Amino acid sequence: MDFPFLNELNESQQKAVTYTDGASLVIAGAGSGKTRVLTYKIAYLLQTGMAPGSILALTFTNKAAREMKERIADMVGINTARYLWMGTFHAIFSRILRSEAEHIGYSKNFTIYDSADSKSLVKSIVKEMKLDDKLYKHGVVQSRISYAKNNLITPDAYLGNTDLLKADNASRVPLIKDIYKIYCNRCKQADAMDFDDLLLQTNVLFRNHPDILNKYQNIFKYILVDEYQDTNFAQYLIVKKLAELHEKICVVGDDAQSIYSFRGANIDNILQFKNTYKNAQVFKLEQNYRSTKTIVNAANSLIDKNSKQIKKTVFSEKEVGKPIKILSVFTDYEEGFVVANSIADLRHSQNYRFQDIAILYRTNSQSRVMEEALRKQNTPYRIYGGLSFYQRKEIKDVIAYCRLICNPNDEEAMKRIINYPARGIGETTVNKLIDCAQLHAVSAWDILNDMLKYNLAVNAGTANKLAQFRAMIDIFAEQIPTQNAYDLVNSIVKTTGVISDTYIDRSPENMSKQENVQELLKAIHEFCEAKQQAGESIALLPDYLAEISLLTDQDTDKETDKDKITLMTVHAAKGLEFKAVFIVGMEEELFPSPFCTQSERELEEERRLFYVAITRAEERCFISYSKSRFKNGKTNFSNPSRFIRDIDEQFLDMPVEAKPKQARIGDWDDDVEIERNRFNKLAFSKPVIDDNFTAPIPKRLVKIESTKETKIPTTNSSIPVGAFVKHSMFGIGKVLETSTVDGNEKADIDFGEKGRKSLLLKFAKLEVLN
DNA sequence: GTATAAACACTTTTT
């Protein structure tokens, strides 16, 4: 067949694209053109005459779906591409669930609870049950419930699952089973589904209604799944059921990049694909087009240490490139400084733009020191992750009004705004309301609608306030079918006074909140415009809510973020690529995360995470570790990550304890100058005290000798409490307390303006002032 | 019921 784009693919890619007879698995090594295969395959299917409405393509992020759709639109035209069923699992199946809602006892406009709503609901249930929230931590409860749902274990099935019950008993949380049951009832009562429900309920729908399953089996003539290694059991089963009839399915993934098992992803789905689909063809994409030979080989040598994997040989035909540089520093502060300096060097020597460079870390909290260092050099950066637009308080408040108006049963939305802005409905009243609703097995809204009937025990004044609140929501609700979303939200914001407390002063925080709400209104306006252009007479608020409930911050990229350094977690970096990548904080107790060192299985996932990090780099890769790090308000000491040793040494440029760099004369301000001196002193000198760097030591200054790794704890510190010491950066301070941590002497010192610091004598260059 | 301060927790997180 004549497919004009075929020559743009290599041989194995071509084979994967043109095989459409049955099930196929494409094992795509990092940087091997996975997305390319998916997009070309869809274009190819369309070329064979398949209708776009018959193709289902599932991804894990909105961004991936959008980008793929754009690329296909470029090949076949937007008017074909727009009819593709392309989106995230959650988006596609929430769409199906809405249109089939009546069959599973939900309404078309059900609410989607985000993780904050789930958290809040879990916490209130634990409280209502009078359980100890030290034991029943919301995170634990949430993850158990999520685990159950992802594995299609209903509350009733949970009661019969001895393994789960035993595990809960062993963890001293035997009542998870009851919390789970109540949680589900409450969601149902609120006409709400959490993220996991979207997959669970789809399975319920298909299980209980074979006719509906059959309808979709016939609609979807070809199914494609991206990032298959990240699917959980619920997703696996949906796909399996839909593909059962024709087995026209193609899944793409890389077992070496499976990093979401903590969210229920089951790597066995991809490892066992050939058992699920007996006649499946397997295609391997092994040529990496992204990275240098060194980076690919280094990554290979790392992932080789994992036992569970599909055999493949990823190779690169690009140049050998430079070895991976390992940077060793003494504090997290210096790490930022070294990275920022290296970035400046790269820009000068390699002509890299900011957007070519990324700093990747294991945890979001590491972004701060990096941020500070970059800011000092006036280096533009953009941090991904953290609080997203939709998670900001002011936005959530406005959205909560919208949610409650569209679905008055939405308990979490109601709790948020029933007394915001304050209208005299306090905690006790809300508790009474919810207790009463539980007692009668109805929603809180039902109680509000007939407080007398349900005997809500509140005084007349409170009852009046509740009635007023109900009336206000009702008035807005009545306007839903006639008002467009923008006008309605505008009047909500104006009349409810959700953001009135931001008008009390013109502080930057308040101004920013107002701007954010304006931004939200703008987005709703754009939504309405788009609907109008699509030929719809009116854009309704429930449709807008349905659209945004599955959006994340990554879906709101701004033009102003063009040429900037990227800072993000390794997880967030999956699927991206940069000319140069800095992987920071490569230390034990951080990467691998201490929560993941218990089992080999978890450790292998951490190793895959590191693999993902390295393979983001096209040309240069830097790995840094610090010997101490400020964490949760304390300084911790750490060793280089075991994973560094997993990389074949021939690909590494290990730190040399070299001569100090020639100080450069430049436009450094004093602060940076001090920093650099400090860094040079510490990083390039093996002994803690190096006379080359210290100006002739006045007699009255006594050097503190480093205490080598003594295993015997010492009570008498070589530095007396109450003494005054001098630090190269913090200046003069008073010793408040000394202690020994893991054989290392530590001193808590008050540096006055610079604050209280906890320093390890081994590293901190201190001079005792006599 | 509301405003403040102390206490508290704190991986990763496509949806």
Next chain:
DNA sequence: GTGTTTATAC
């Protein structure tokens, strides 16, 4: 160190 939640006084 930071943001959130709970305890306390008003």
